[in-house]
Amino acid sequence: MNKTSMGSWVESANEPDCDFPIENLPFGQFRLESGLHGQKHIGVAIGSQILNLSAVHALVEMPIELHDAVHLLSMGEMNGYMSLPSTIHCRFREWLMSLLERGSKFQAQLQTALVEQSAVTMELPCFIHDYTDFYASINHATTVGKMLRPTDPLAANYKWVPVGYHGRASSLRPSGVPIQRPIGQTRAGEGKPPHFQATRRLDFELELGIFIGKGNAIESTIPIAEAEEHFFGMCLLNDWSARDIQGWEAQPLGPFLGKNFATTISPWIVTREALEPFRVAWNRHPQDPQPLEYLNDARNREHGGIEIHLEVQIETQKMRDENQPPYTFTSSEFSDAAYWTVAQLIAHHASNGCNLSAGDLMGTGTLSGSKPENAGSLLELSNGGKNPITLPNGELRSFVEDGDQITMKAYCQMLNAVRIGFGECSNRIKPAPTPRN
Ligand code: MN
Numbered sequence: 001m002n003k004t005s006m007g008s009w010v011e012s013a014n015e016p017d018c019d020f021p022i023e024n025l026p027f028g029q030f031r032l033e034s035g036l037h038g039q040k041h042i043g044v045a046i047g048s049q050i051l052n053l054s055a056v057h058a059l060v061e062m063p064i065e066l067h068d069a070v071h072l073l074s075m076g077e078m079n080g081y082m083s084l085p086s087t088i089h090c091r092f093r094e095w096l097m098s099l100l101e102r103g104s105k106f107q108a109q110l111q112t113a114l115v116e117q118s119a120v121t122m123e124l125p126c127f128i129h130d131y132t133d134f135y136a137s138i139n140h141a142t143t144v145g146k147m148l149r150p151t152d153p154l155a156a157n158y159k160w161v162p163v164g165y166h167g168r169a170s171s172l173r174p175s176g177v178p179i180q181r182p183i184g185q186t187r188a189g190e191g192k193p194p195h196f197q198a199t200r201r202l203d204f205e206l207e208l209g210i211f212i213g214k215g216n217a218i219e220s221t222i223p224i225a226e227a228e229e230h231f232f233g234m235c236l237l238n239d240w241s242a243r244d245i246q247g248w249e250a251q252p253l254g255p256f257l258g259k260n261f262a263t264t265i266s267p268w269i270v271t272r273e274a275l276e277p278f279r280v281a282w283n284r285h286p287q288d289p290q291p292l293e294y295l296n297d298a299r300n301r302e303h304g305g306i307e308i309h310l311e312v313q314i315e316t317q318k319m320r321d322e323n324q325p326p327y328t329f330t331s332s333e334f335s336d337a338a339y340w341t342v343a344q345l346i347a348h349h350a351s352n353g354c355n356l357s358a359g360d361l362m363g364t365g366t367l368s369g370s371k372p373e374n375a376g377s378l379l380e381l382s383n384g385g386k387n388p389i390t391l392p393n394g395e396l397r398s399f400v401e402d403g404d405q406i407t408m409k410a411y412c413q414m415l416n417a418v419r420i421g422f423g424e425c426s427n428r429i430k431p432a433p434t435p436r437n
Contacts, residue, residue, distance in 0.1 A: 005418045007102040010114065012047030019411065019421025020045040022100050023277075025093060026233070026268035026423075029078060030120040040123060042073050042081075045268055045423070046100055048117055055113035060099065060106050066092055078126040082213045082232045083358035086272070089213070089232070093273050122267035124174050125235065126211070126359040131172060131263070132349065133207075133239055133255075133363035134164040138339040140368035143380045159289050162340045162348045167239075167363065168260035175236075175266050175425045181402060181432040182261040184245035198432030199242035199258075201385065202400040205366040206312055206376030206408055208334060209237035209265050210342055213272075215357040222350040224297040227343035230356065234275065234342075236266035236310075236408045236425040237363050243379055243399070263363070266408070266425040277417035280305040282341050294351055295344045304341035308334035308422075310367055310410045312376070316395055317403035326407060327392055332369035332376055402431045 005021040007014050013021050020026065026045050031038030043050035053073040056062075062070050069092050072080040099106045135141055138158065145153030157163065173179070181202055187194045213232030216222050222230055239259065246258030282304035284290055297304075311331035319326070340348075345364070350356055366376040375381045378399050382388050388396035400406060407426035413419045 002413065003416050003418050006097075008046060008100045009102050009104060009107045010047045010049055010100060012049065013100075015047070017419065018047055019423055020047055021418055021420065022046065022097055023418040024270060024274050024420040025096055026270045026274065027078065028125050028267045028269065029076075029123045030115070030267075031123065032115065032120055038121065040076055042076055042078050043115065044096060045117065050115045050117055050120065051096070051100065051110070052113045052115055056099070056110070059109045059113055063091075063095060066095055079357075079359040082126060082211065083215065084213075086213065086229045089271065090273055093271065122174055122176065124172060124265065125267055125269045128169045128172055128359055128361045129357050131167040131169040131361045131363070132164050133167045133259075133365060134162055134340070134345055135365040136162065136340045136345065137337040137365055137368045137376070139337060139370050140366040140376060140380065143368065143372070143375065147384050159339075160292065162295075162345050164349070164362075164365075165254050167263065169361070171260055171262050172361065173262055173264050175264055175427060177264070177427060178430045179240060179262045179264065179427045180430050182242050182245065182257070183432055183435050184242060184257050185248055186244035187248045194248060196435055198435070199244055200399070201243035202429065203241045203243050203378045204312065204400060204406045204408075205239035205241055206310055206330070206332065207237040207239050207363045207365060207367060208308065208310070208410070209235040210345065210362040210364065211235070211269055212346070212356045212360040212362070213358055215360070216350050216355055218355040219353040220350075220355075221353060222347050222356070224295055224300060224343055224347040227346040228272065230346055231272050231342050232358070233269040233271040234422070235269055236410055236422050238264045238406065238408055238425050238427065239363055239366070240264065241377070264425055264427045265361070266423050268423045270420065270422055274420055275306055275412065278307045278412040278414055279303045280307055280335055291344065295347060297343070300341055300343050304343050305335045305338075306342070306412070307414055308410050308412050310334065310376070310408065313407040313409070314391065314397065315405040315407070316391065316401065318395060319391075319393060322393065324393055326405070329389060329391070330373065330375060330381060332367050332374040334364075334367060336369045336374070337367035337376070338364060400429055402429050404429050
């Protein structure tokens with residue numbers, strides 16, 4: 001049984017399967033008017049509404065120790081807020097709960113600070129300096145590895161090194177924006193000449209994004225025992241991938257134009273504090289090597305995992321034309337998919353003295369579960385395009401087609417905890433432009 005929410009005077013937050021009960025309170029940035037003229041504000045989602053944090057300070061008294069935090073948020077300085085100590089993040093969350101709980105004495109004052117989510121345009125939740133993408137699902141790495149190296153699918157480093165690459169922050173985009181099919185160099189087969197054309201193997205990757213809170217100075221490290229204090233929160237992440245461009249360009253330096261045309265994220269950062277009830281133990285399989293000392297920690301073993309359920313829906317143009325509902329065609333569990341924990345990814349990233357800053361984003365890598373039907377990409381689900389999946393209306397999909405709307409959702413649900421959700425990361429594919437030589 002789910003625990004019942006403590007309840008809020010914002011009644012929509014008390015609906016049974018609401019993503020944003022008072023126990024969640026994720027942060028996002030929004031504009032009241034679309035276009036460049038609308039000013040950006042920071043808010044927290046509560047039910048179907050947003051509490052506008054640029055309005056709150058003028059309406060209610062705040063505790064003295066939160067003056068800096070409230071000031072930063074009211075000025076739109078999300079990264080500044082994220083860089084504060086995690087003790088302040090906990091205290092701010094308690095204060096927000098006291099403002100929004102059922103029976104709060106602040107209810108009347110705060111009415112004017114509420115905005116309907118349906119009335120605003122959501123932006124990226126903070127300024128993202130840097131974006132790294134990991135490869136943390138051993139199931140994904142093995143299945144994709146098999147396609148390339150059938151006899152030796154998993155590289156020798158996989159069980160020792162949290163493998164990743166540096167992505168591109170400039171093409172990170174929020175949920176909702178249409179994504180243009182990219183053009184690039186592809187090759188029809190071994191020994192054939194390459195062509196410059198629209199990708200024919202456009203794919204999604206079901207991932208979670210990890211936001212860094214407090215950073216570290218260059219040449220300093222983040223010890224694994226302290227890594228959680230640098231973990232601000234999470235969102236959904238779709239690492240759009242052009243498999244044909246990727247396959248031709250990736251040797252020997254790895255992903256480039258097959259990846260950096262767009263990566264989309266859900267607009268709300270679910271905080272580490274909100275994820276706390278969903279923590280689980282993390283264990284390495286006894287037959288696998290234990291991590292090296294700098295990635296090994298007692299607290300990480302007891303508490304390093306997080307139970308998050310993820311799923312992907314598709315809505316094709318034909319489904320829209322015929323008024324059919326979106327179809328959920330794959331799902332997975334973060335704790336089943338991930339070989340490394342959030343703390344290990346953060347500690348590893350900074351282990352060479354690489355400086356992380358507040359607002360940096362780390363993708364987990366495609367979160368494919370241990371069963372083939374729980375794969376987090378079409379590349380895996382269609383076996384490299386050889387076995388298309390069949391949608392309920394009979395349409396086939398090996399890869400993503402123009403007009404397809406891909407929607408990722410996630411939620412945490414456990415015994416004796418109040419269910420919380422991530423909202424969604426949902427984008428539609430628009431056709432490629434005409435190639436220009
Ligand atoms: Mn990826």
